[in-house]
Amino acid sequence: MEIDTVRQQILEAAEARFSVYGYQKTTMAELAGDCTMSAANLYRYFDNKLDIGAALAKQSMLENEALLEQIVNDGMLSASEKLIAFTRKQLHYTYHYFESAPRLAELVEVITAQRPDVIAAHRHNKLTLLKQLLLAGQAAGAFTFDDVDDTSDAIHSATLLFYFPLTMSLYPLAIMEDKVVHVCQLLLKGLSPTV
Amino acid sequence: MEIDTVRQQILEAAEARFSVYGYQKTTMAELAGDCTMSAANLYRYFDNKLDIGAALAKQSMLENEALLEQIVNDGMLSASEKLIAFTRKQLHYTYHYFESAPRLAELVEVITAQRPDVIAAHRHNKLTLLKQLLLAGQAAGAFTFDDVDDTSDAIHSATLLFYFPLTMSLYPLAIMEDKVVHVCQLLLKGLSPTV
C-alpha cells in the first residue's frame, strides 16, 4: 500500500468529518475508525491532528487556485472578463464552501491562527495568478498600469470582501454578486488605457 | 443635575474602564463606584449594560464621522486628495483605536453581534459622506461616473480592508498606508474623466 494513498484516505475521512462535525469535535479515534486502523497508526502518516487540518486546507486551496488558473488561461475570455470571473470565482468558492459546510469555518480559523504560512502561500499564489492576468491584459492592449506588483496588490486588497472568510456573513450572495460587478467595473476603468 | 450630564458621566467612566479592562470584565458596580452612585441607580439612566456599550460605540462612531465630514468639506483639498484622505482617516482611526485600546475590540464584537443596527447606521452615514464627496468631485469636473449610489458603494466595498476591525491585524500600519495609496490611485484612475 502506497504511503500517499493512505494519507489521501485519511484526508478524505477528515474532510467528511470536519465538514459535518467540525475540526474540534472530530476525534483521532473516529478518523482512524473510518480508515479501519488504530488511532496510533494515524501518527505514522501525520505528525498530529493539526497537520491533518493543514494538509486538508492546503489541498482545498490548491483546488481553488486550479479553478482560478483555468480562468486566467481561458482563451475565450477577454482580459476584463477574466478579472470579473476571477473575482466572482473567489466569492463563489468561499461563499459556497461555508454555506454547504459551515463547520469548515472552524478549520480555517484554526489554520489561520496556528499555521499562518499556509494562508500566506495561498495569498502568494493568488497574487501570482493576478499578475499573470494583468500582464496578459497589458500585452493584449486591454490594460495599462505602471507597476504590475503594486497593481495586483491593489486589486487583491480592493477585492478582499469577496474572499475573506469573515466577510461572507456581511451580505447575502445576491448582494455580493452585485458588488463584485460594481467594484470590478470601477477597477477596470482604472486599468483601461485612456483613449 | 441634568439627566444627560449624568449619562455622559457614566459613558466617560465606561470608556475608561472598557478601554483598559474590556467590556466583559467591567462590572456595573465598578461603573457605579466611579460615578459615586449605587449600581441600581445606573438603571435610571440606561436600561442595561449593553445599552451603555451601544451608546459608547455610537458616540465614538459619530466622532469618526465628524472627522470624515471635515475632510469632505475641506476647501484646501482637491476631490482626489479628499478620497485618499478619507480612506486614510478611516484606517488611522480604526488602527489606532485598537492599538491604543485593544480591549475595545471586544466592545465592537459585542455590539456587532447584539446591536447590528448601530453598525448599519455608521455604514449608512459613511456612505452618505462618500456620495457627497463624489458628487462634489463630479461637479468640479474631477470625477465621472454613471450611478453615484453604485459608485460610492463600490468604493466603500473596495476600501473595506481599511476600516474593518478584523483586518487591522493582517498587516502593520506602514504596509496598510502603502495599500491605501495604491488602492486609491487605482480607484481614482477609474473615476477620472477620460481625456
Add this chain to the structure above:
DNA sequence: ATAGTGAATATTTAATTTATTGTTCATTAT
C-alpha cells in the same frame, strides 16, 4: 524492515459546583 496495535500518559474538553454580577423592586431621602 514495515505496518500496525493496545495500553499508558499528558492535554483538552466537558460537566458540575461555587462565586460574581446584572437586574429588579420595595423602600428611604430630598
Add this chain to the structure above:
DNA sequence: ATAATGAACAATAAATTAAATATTCACTAT
C-alpha cells in the same frame, strides 16, 4: 415627584472536578 439605595433574585462567569482525547511507546504481526 425625583433621585437614590440595599437587599433579593436570576443569569453569568470562575473555579473545580471528572471525562475524553491526543499523543507516545513498548511491543506484535507480517
